[in-house]
Amino acid sequence: MWADGTPPTGGYAIAAYVIAAVILIGYSFMLYRRGSKAP
Amino acid sequence: MTLKTRGRSITLLGLLLLAGVYVRAIWFTPVERTQGGAQKIFYLHAPAAWSTLLAMGLVGLASILYLMMKDERFDRFAAASAEVGTAFACVMLTTGPLWGKPVWGTWWTWDARLTLTLFLFFLFIGYQLLRGAIAEPGTRARYAAVLGIFGMVLVPFIHLSVYLFRTLHPQPIVLKPSAPSLPGDMLATLLFSFLTFTVLYIGLVTQRYATGAGDAHVG
Numbered sequence: 145m146w147a148d149g150t151p152p153t154g155g156y157a158i159a160a161y162v163i164a165a166v167i168l169i170g171y172s173f174m175l176y177r178r179g180s181k182a183p
Numbered sequence: 184m185t186l187k188t189r190g191r192s193i194t195l196l197g198l199l200l201l202a203g204v205y206v207r208a209i210w211f212t213p214v215e216r217t218q219g220g221a222q223k224i225f226y227l228h229a230p231a232a233w234s235t236l237l238a239m240g241l242v243g244l245a246s247i248l249y250l251m252m253k254d255e256r257f258d259r260f261a262a263a264s265a266e267v268g269t270a271f272a273c274v275m276l277t278t279g280p281l282w283g284k285p286v287w288g289t290w291w292t293w294d295a296r297l298t299l300t301l302f303l304f305f306l307f308i309g310y311q312l313l314r315g316a317i318a319e320p321g322t323r324a325r326y327a328a329v330l331g332i333f334g335m336v337l338v339p340f341i342h343l344s345v346y347l348f349r350t351l352h353p354q355p356i357v358l359k360p361s362a363p364s365l366p367g368d369m370l371a372t373l374l375f376s377f378l379t380f381t382v383l384y385i386g387l388v389t390q391r392y393a394t395g396a397g398d399a400h401v402g
Contacts, residue, residue, distance in 0.1 A: 157224050
């Protein structure tokens, strides 16, 4: 427990936020690249 | 402004809003007392689930319209929505276990909500494999439409599964008949994230639709 009584589970949140950003930004970039190649 | 440019602009707006969601969720939303920091996964997981179900619902709707009118644009929209829905499903299915482990004590459990959601993800994948496997556009659109309608039928079962079956997964706290059961700060962040994911969905689908011929062809 942290001093304020909450459990130390922030690491899971950090992992989730990083993974979500990688998926969403990565897919957006992939579509951007695909659009640039298309006529 | 072309459709592609419009899609890119909306996507960029969505990504900027997403950055705003991160800042608000991490620094300006209170930490839940019993779950700790892991509860903040909620602000990504629930909106990703919303976008996934929205995507599959619209795949099914576009599929029905395609079968009725034989307008190629509906098939193209369905293909775009399915691909974007797969990306959101990946977010939902990775953030869910990361939240479940510290809160439930397990990464995964085979209850109705989680199993149906995994099945929906497989339907998204199968939908795209099917599109990639059929060369003739008319046949591809017709077969894909049937699968898309199956996917749409699954959507209300997923939403209602927490009422119909015993499950570890919590019941809806916003999309339910009574008022949302969430403190104001947390509700504001959640609604902001719902809006952001909807904008992202619109932007990504517009881009994918404009790119058009994204379907693989045999031979």
